[in-house]
Amino acid sequence: MGPITGEQIAEKLSLTRATxxxxxxxxxxxxxLEARPRVGYFHSGKFxxxxxxxxxxxLLVADIKSVPIVVSEKCSVYDAVVTMFIEDVGTLFVVKxxxxxxxxxxxxxxxxxxxxxQDIQKLPVGVVMTRMPNVLFTHTEESVWSAAWxxxxxxxxxxxxxxxxAQPDGSDGYEVVGRLSKTNITRLFVELGEGN
Amino acid sequence: MGPITGEQIAEKLSLTRATxxxxxxxxxxxxxLEARPRVGYFHSGKFxxxxxxxxxxxLLVADIKSVPIVVSEKCSVYDAVVTMFIEDVGTLFVVKxxxxxxxxxxxxxxxxxxxxxQDIQKLPVGVVMTRMPNVLFTHTEESVWSAAWxxxxxxxxxxxxxxxxAQPDGSDGYEVVGRLSKTNITRLFVELGEGN
Numbered sequence: 001m002g003p004i005t006g007e008q009i010a011e012k013l014s015l016t017r018a019t020x021x022x023x024x025x026x027x028x029x030x031x032x033l034e035a036r037p038r039v040g041y042f043h044s045g046k047f048x049x050x051x052x053x054x055x056x057x058x059l060l061v062a063d064i065k066s067v068p069i070v071v072s073e074k075c076s077v078y079d080a081v082v083t084m085f086i087e088d089v090g091t092l093f094v095v096k097x098x099x100x101x102x103x104x105x106x107x108x109x110x111x112x113x114x115x116x117x118q119d120i121q122k123l124p125v126g127v128v129m130t131r132m133p134n135v136l137f138t139h140t141e142e143s144v145w146s147a148a149w150x151x152x153x154x155x156x157x158x159x160x161x162x163x164x165x166a167q168p169d170g171s172d173g174y175e176v177v178g179r180l181s182k183t184n185i186t187r188l189f190v191e192l193g194e195g196n
Numbered sequence: 197m198g199p200i201t202g203e204q205i206a207e208k209l210s211l212t213r214a215t216x217x218x219x220x221x222x223x224x225x226x227x228x229l230e231a232r233p234r235v236g237y238f239h240s241g242k243f244x245x246x247x248x249x250x251x252x253x254x255l256l257v258a259d260i261k262s263v264p265i266v267v268s269e270k271c272s273v274y275d276a277v278v279t280m281f282i283e284d285v286g287t288l289f290v291v292k293x294x295x296x297x298x299x300x301x302x303x304x305x306x307x308x309x310x311x312x313x314q315d316i317q318k319l320p321v322g323v324v325m326t327r328m329p330n331v332l333f334t335h336t337e338e339s340v341w342s343a344a345w346x347x348x349x350x351x352x353x354x355x356x357x358x359x360x361x362a363q364p365d366g367s368d369g370y371e372v373v374g375r376l377s378k379t380n381i382t383r384l385f386v387e388l389g390e391g392n
Contacts, residue, residue, distance in 0.1 A: 050391045182381070185385050192249060
């Protein structure tokens with residue numbers, strides 16, 4: 001069906017435009033109808049599951065990210081575990097001067113290390129962390145959907161949220177500005193289900 | 197606006213009912229319109245975010261649960277950690293004979309224990325697990341939303357999916373039939389965002 005103007009719809013339904021306006025607004029906001037200025041309304045061709053997908057795709061990492069918990073590369077494995085318990089997080093980000101990302105260490109990495117029988121009071125996290133450039137990350141303007149896809153595809157629990165910073169030597173550094181975990185996604189899922 | 201029949205809509209728009217049917221079906225499926233037999237169509241009063249909420253609320257734990265990984269109460273902490281790595285899960289369920297739930301043990305519990313300096317080859321998981329009746333669980337017919345709410349509110353990574361079983365002594369037992377984790381929720385979020 002071709003486009004139809006608000007006036008035409010009102011005339012056909014024997015209603016005023018004012019009466020119709022809220023209903024047209026709902027259909028347009030839902031994505032089922034599209035409104036083109038000076039042309040009119042037409043069916044978008046979208047189905048309800050596509051409306052759900054559109055909503056999910058529209059959310060940004062910036063909207064739901066948490067505060068990052070960071071340690072230095074020289075921090076001992078023991079202190080890293082203690083930090084994890086104090087801050088109640090499952091992943092720590094390892095940074096150098098200026099807060100630039102060096103590596104990531106997870107509860108799983110630490111559990112494996114404590115099992116190894118080494119002196120974890122002396123062992124620095126730098127030895128057991130996943131090191132750049134092998135660290136996956138996200139940024140504030142990436143969609144939550146895309147970041148969640150990285151978590152699932154690469155089987156990690158959390159991603160550092162970074163901001164690219166030009167270094168004096170011309171290379172790129174990545175300042176850690178947040179944390180995005182499966183907990184953030186689960187909390188978002190609960191909020192979307194509340195319909196507020 | 198009151199209900200309006202399919203015939204009346206068709207007449208007002210100078211279209212056949214057959215032409216209208218797909219559009220009415222889309223609006224009804226989306227939840228924006230409601231159809232009442234022998235009465236007609238009316239606006240449901242729902243907004244798009246409520247459509248997203250309705251979809252999320254409609255999914256059941258049965259649709260997305262994973263296979264549970266279980267150990268016996270006498271299993272050592274060391275063997276539990278090894279099982280966790282072999283099976284690549286963050287939570288183990290501790291069961292007695294017949295697969296009945298006794299407790300839950302997480303990566304966090306195990307990390308705390310390995311740090312304690314005890315002999316984890318000899319220490320049984322029964323000593324460090326969270327024990328029934330202090331274990332949160334879900335069942336196949338609970339909504340994923342409600343299970344996700346439990347994960348967030350009680351700050352746990354996974355729930356056992358159980359089926360109630362009457363015991364010979366008249367008490368209730370809970371057979372472990374699945375596992376629902378933040379990973380399942382994140383994977384579902386990715387799938388909903390794909391719009392398939």
